[in-house]
Amino acid sequence: MARMQARRLRAAVAGATGAVGRELVGLLAARDFPAAELRLLASERSVGEPVQFGDRELPVERLETSALEDLDLLLLCAGAEVSRRWAPRAVAAGAVVVDTSAAFRLDPEVPLVVAELNPGALAALGPRHMVACPDGASLAAALALGPLSRAAGLRRVWAFACLSASQAGRAGAAELEQQTRDLFNFRPVRAERFPHQLAFNCLPRCGPFDADGSTALERGLVEETRRLLGLPRLPMGVTAVQVPVFSAHGLALHLELGRALPPDEARALLADAPGLRLVDDPAGEAYPHGLEAVGQDEVLVGRVRRDGGSEGGLALWLAVDNARRGGALNAVQVAERLASVLLSR
Ligand SMILES: NC(=O)c1ccc[n+]([C@@H]2O[C@H](COP(=O)([O-])OP(=O)(O)OC[C@H]3O[C@@H](n4cnc5c(N)ncnc54)[C@H](OP(=O)(O)O)[C@@H]3O)[C@@H](O)[C@H]2O)c1
Missing domain, CATH: 3.40.50.720 (NAD(P)-binding Rossmann-like Domain)
Structure with missing residues (x-):
């Protein structure tokens, strides 16, 4: 040293x-x-x-x-x-x-x-x-899944990730800004960092596809989450979509736990977990969203509810400032x- x-x-x-x-x-x-x-x-x-x-x-x-x-x-x-x-x-x-x-x-x-x-x-x-x-989406997923997994076991996870333009770095955010300016000024739109226009559009593609039709980011989200949780064989499926926002990812997680976990119990676990902040009062319009996550040191978690797909089913939504927190x-x-x-x- x-x-x-x-x-x-x-x-x-x-x-x-x-x-x-x-x-x-x-x-x-x-x-x-x-x-x-x-x-x-x-x-x-x-x-x-x-x-x-x-x-x-x-x-x-x-x-x-x-x-x-x-x-x-x-x-x-x-x-x-x-x-x-x-x-x-x-x-x-x-x-x-x-x-x-x-x-x-x-x-x-x-x-x-x-x-x-x-x-x-x-x-x-x-x-x-x-x-x-890890990547910001994996970090957010693992922070939320960790306490739920420890309390009730984790059988399966489906994730749907909405990734901001800045996940593609400064150039990604700059391209979204330029495309937006060009559209408002009736100028032709150029796409270089992203394969298609991202402004006012969602692209089901974050990086090049592999032979199986997944992207490295999707595979990384699975493998990094497994590694962070110490669950190397956790069945997990992911779709990642590039969305036209500058900062902050959104992440839907649908879980199958080892036992039914009442949403109130899950909320209490998430509220106590370090690195997370529970924002979950749908009736009062309080739920995690990108603008609220920007500049924050916590991953925001909310919309905690039963997922009817299985007995131990639970659904939640996360928002994370990808460059800062992630x-x-x-x-x-x-x-x-x-x-x-x-x-x-
Ligand atoms: N963006 C996110 O949300 C996020 C989240 C978690 C992890 N990460 C990871 O963080 C890393 C950086 O991502 P970013 O989004 O910050 O990218 P970025 O905005 O494109 O910044 C890249 C940085 O790397 C420098 N650089 C590029 N080529 C270089 C070279 N040959 N030698 C020295 N410096 C070089 C650039 O310097 P110049 O100004 O001189 O070009 C710039 O400072 C990536 O590995 C990414 O996977 C990103």
Whole structure:
């Protein structure tokens, strides 16, 4: 491990200019992360660009070998390709890596961690010195399913995910904004990041299809949820739809539990679970929705009701700020736990 300065860490964020990266840098400042030094890294395109860190602006540097020297912790949010290339190099240079991409989420040698759900998995950091964070939809699903599974057992899950444009990064949100402007100004609409017009449209496709007709995101939602819950054979079906909102995913979960769980009992379990906030008063028009989830540190859960499909059937609806709560906050919470371990050495 690199030498620590006055019991504070040397940390870097790679991908600091992206949808997740900007949220992450803001959270490190707001939560007073114990960093003696914070380097903000991105591609050549962004060198010198200022990124807000608390009341200061820090300049972006290029992600290159010299940027990894004397580093204790690297938070990676620059996509899977960048993670595959740079995570092993950072570890070889002496850093611990927290990765938000899909690159290592299913690697059995790398713990997949949601801070409120399975922090014990950090004990298995092992020689790889890396921690993977799940996608925002998987994180939301696992946070809600965890307490229900522990209380009543989980036989089967069907999920329907409505994913915001920013799940495709800054470019996804920018394309939705441009298409909306073009439509209102009677200009032709161009689709580049998404295969069809997303503005005022829903696309049953989040990423390329595989031979079975599923997408990597749908498969990831199944595999990451299974791994986080410690239920490797949980039967789970998913459809993910790209919807024309900038931020916050919506997620319908239909469960078959091992026993009938009255909705009031389920609500009490969800209300007590860390990382969740119960918003469930349909008569008073209180239920989770995207705009209410934006900027929040909790996953919102509501519409808890019996699902008539089976005896142990239960249905619920979640809303989560995908870049902040789903991506950045979990990485920061994991980094905070790692920091206390690293600083106690
Ligand atoms: N968006 C979400 O809802 C969400 C949620 C959970 C996890 N994640 C994961 O978080 C990661 C980042 O996603 P995002 O949505 O923030 O993407 P994004 O908005 O497209 O940002 C990508 C970031 O990576 C940087 N980057 C790209 N290529 C690079 C390279 N060759 N070298 C160094 N930096 C490079 C970009 O820098 P430039 O500005 O220089 O291009 C930018 O800072 C992805 O792996 C994604 O799976 C995303």
